Amino acid sequence: MIKLWRHLLIILIKENKPIYRQGLRHMSGELNQPLKRYLPGIDGLRAISVLAVIAYHLDLKWAQGGLLGVGVFFVLSGYLITDQLLMEWKVNHYVSIWNFWMRRFRRLLPAMLCMLILVAMWLLTTDPERLLSLKGDFISSIFYVNNWYLIFHEVSYFESYGPASPIGHLWSLSIEEQFYLVWPILVLIGLKFAPRRGKLVLLILGLAVLSALAMALMYVPGTDPSRVYYGTDTRAFAILIGAALAVMWPSWKLGEKVKPIVRTSLDVIGAAGLLILLILINRTNEYDESLYQFGFLFLSIVTVVNIAVLVHPASRLGNILGCPPLTWLGKRSYSLYIWHYPVIICMKPEATIEGLGMVQILWRLVIIVVLSVLSYEFIEEPIRRGQFREKWRTVWHHDRFKPFIGLSLTLLVFLVAQSWITNAAQNQPESVQPVSIQNNVQNENPEKTDHDQSAYFDEKHPASNDLSNSNGQKDDFVSPSSTGKGITLIGDSITMDVDSHIKELLPGIVVDGKVGRQMSRAQEVVDELRAKGELGDRIIIELGSNGVFNKGKLRTLLDTLHDKQLYLVTTRVPRPWQDTVNEALKDVANDYPNVNIIDWYAASEDKSELFTQDGVHLTPEGARYYASQLVEHLMQN
Structure with a gap:
């Protein structure tokens, strides 16, 4: 391995000579630049990263670390x-800072x-009410300050x-646009005061170290990491590490x-770097404490190694990742x-206990790809190349595009109608009819008590029959005459x-x-509770x-x-932290002989009727x- 790194250093020192293929060219609206070499391997890495992010947001278990794809994009940028x-x-x-800014805005905005x-x-x-509640998110996203708005x-x-x-994913674009706004100015200052490449690299890496330390020091283990996850200050090191590589390893100086x-x-x-990246995407969890204690820094280093290889024209790996599907x-x-x-x-406007099925996932992927292709072909590329009017004039007057436009509009109308129907159904009171029936029964028979309702409950869920004796009456432990003195329940x-x-x-x-x-x-x-004398000898803790x-x-x-x-x-919550919480509870309980686990997650499996629409709270x-x-476990232990 030492020999491999030595050979890479030889490339950096001896082979890093400018190559200006086909001389210089002058592009409309741009400055003279060496003819850029297309980097197919970089597009392949982009594809892997965005697929990881999409898989993560689809809650696919094999991509629980798919959020790392955003970190890869930062280094690439x-x-x-x-x-x-x-x-x-x-x-x-x-x-030309102004031209740079305009190119970035045309590309992204x-x-x-x-x-x-x-x-x-x-x-x-x-859902008009939901739109009003997201007003701040929309405004902050337009001005590329969404990450700080969320913080x-x-x-x-x-x-x-x-x-x-x-639009909760736009926080990352805010960080990138803030970088695009400030970085050209800082680069010019750096080139003026530190013209030597080595000094400039040290300055950039020094800033990166400060940013990585800020993330590690500001993060409090076991708490919500959103502050350090969103922050420009705590995520800048990824971008800076990529920038440092550009100074040491410029793509336009590498020879074949x-x-x-x-x-x-x-x-x-x-x-090796690509394999490590894939393992991280598969194994990493967003609640891994190590991720915020230099784990993201490690990801950035792995990514920068991958980039260094993929941008080199002699790399065969770059050609492999540059295969047509990935570059597309x-x-x-x-x-x-x-x-x-x-x-x-x-x-998926409401949380559900069950994950998405394969058909649902494929349906979403089809819509995502269609919208992305439309955006790329008819908005992004035409505007970036200054051909927006010509493109749409061609589309409007060309017969072969008209069926495609009609199909797209039909799909949009169908999706809006489907969402409207779904939301209307979800907004209907779920228990109107059962409550009405229950009230009628109580009016007809005033002597009917809650005890009779519990009998109905036990019939629906035989698991609770363990608390009843053969005569259908609750035994002494769970009957109203039982005592809960000395028992404390603490929860949310x-x-x-x-x-x-x-x-x-x-x-x-x-x-x-x-x-x-x-x-x-x-x-x-x-x-x-202890100060008030209300802390019992048996304590149930329902938190997580x-x-x-x-x-x-x-x-x-x-x-x-x-x-x-x-x-x-x-706990049972349709959220990413569910498994992490349950594993932590069981892990800690194993170390204490006086601690027992009440496994609500297992007890509620395949019982969606127990939960309200959010998949968390109870009917x-x-x-x-x-x-x-709870009573059953208290009785058994």
Whole structure:
């Protein structure tokens, strides 16, 4: 491996000579530049990255680390933009910052505006209230400050209930556009005061180190990482590392003629880097603490190694990743990124317990690709090349395009109608008819009690029959005459759902629930209950539905309760942190003999009727079943 790296250094030092193929050219509206060499391998890497992001947002288990694709895009942007600026400086001895900005805006803004307009029209048709609630998201996205808007409004990327924002992915474009706005100026300053390549690289890497340290120091393990995930300051190191590579390894200075051992070294190192990247996408979880403690930095280093190999004309790996399917996707990666999230979110406005089926996934992918192709062919490329009017004049007057336009409009109308019907159905009160029947029964027979309703519940869910004796009556432990004295239930809004039912089964139990409560507040609640003399000898902790937690802090809490009998309740939430929370609860419980697990996740499997539309909170029937599960485990332990 040392020999491989030595050969790469030889390339950097000796083979890094300018190659100006076919001389210089003058492009309309642009400065004289060396004829750019197409980099098919980079498009292949773009394709892999955007596919990873799409798979992540589709909640595909094999791409649980698909969010890393955004980090790859950051490194790519840093490299390609800096490479372009340095090439312009080399040829013309100056950089036209205004022209650079205009090229970037023409490339990025039109497609995004088109997407925002279409999403706004969709929401206006299907859910006007939701559109009003997203006003700040739309405005901040247009001005490329969406990431800071989300930070200041404490909007979590990972831990949110209700319908997600269909434009929630635009935070990353804000970071990139902020970079495009500032970086040309900083590059010019750097070239003036640090003309030597080595000094400039050190300056850029110094800034990158500060940014990586900011992420590591600001992140609090076991808490929502959205602040460091969104921040320009805490994500800049990825872009800066790519920029540093552009200074050391400019694509326009790399020659094809290299020794066979160098070519082999490039391919071996590139293949190893690509394999590591794929493993990270498959194995990494957004709640892995190591990810924010230099894990993203490691990703950036792996990516920059891949880029160094793929941009070299002698690399065979670049030709492999430059195969037609990947380059086709790579060229449209921006379009795919822009359109994929609105399609996924607008077609799944409410959370569901079950994941998407294969047919649903394929249907969404078809729509994403169609919208991306339309955006790329009729908006992005024509505007970028200054041919927008000519393109649309041709489209409007050419017969072969008219059926395609009609089909697209028909598809749009169909999707809007489908979404409107779905939302209308979801907004109908689900329990109107059952409540009406129940009220009629109670009016006809005033002596009918809640005890009779529980019999209906037990019939629906035989699992709760374990709490009944052969005569159909609740045994002494769960009957209203039983006592809940000495038992404390601490939880979040789910605890509030079951409050009346658990008190019915265990009179005297102390229940302390609060909407949005995190595990990090458990110690505070325990201390308050202990001070009031309301902390029992048997404590049930139902926390984790609202996000991940620090296992170290949970262990500290359990250490202070070593003389108590404790029960940790697993969670079922259709959110990415569900498995992480449940694994953490079981892992910690294994280390404490006085701690038991109440596995609500297992008990509620395939029982979607227990949950409301958000897939988290409980229906009245679900609340009774939940309470019965708690009592059952208390009885057994």
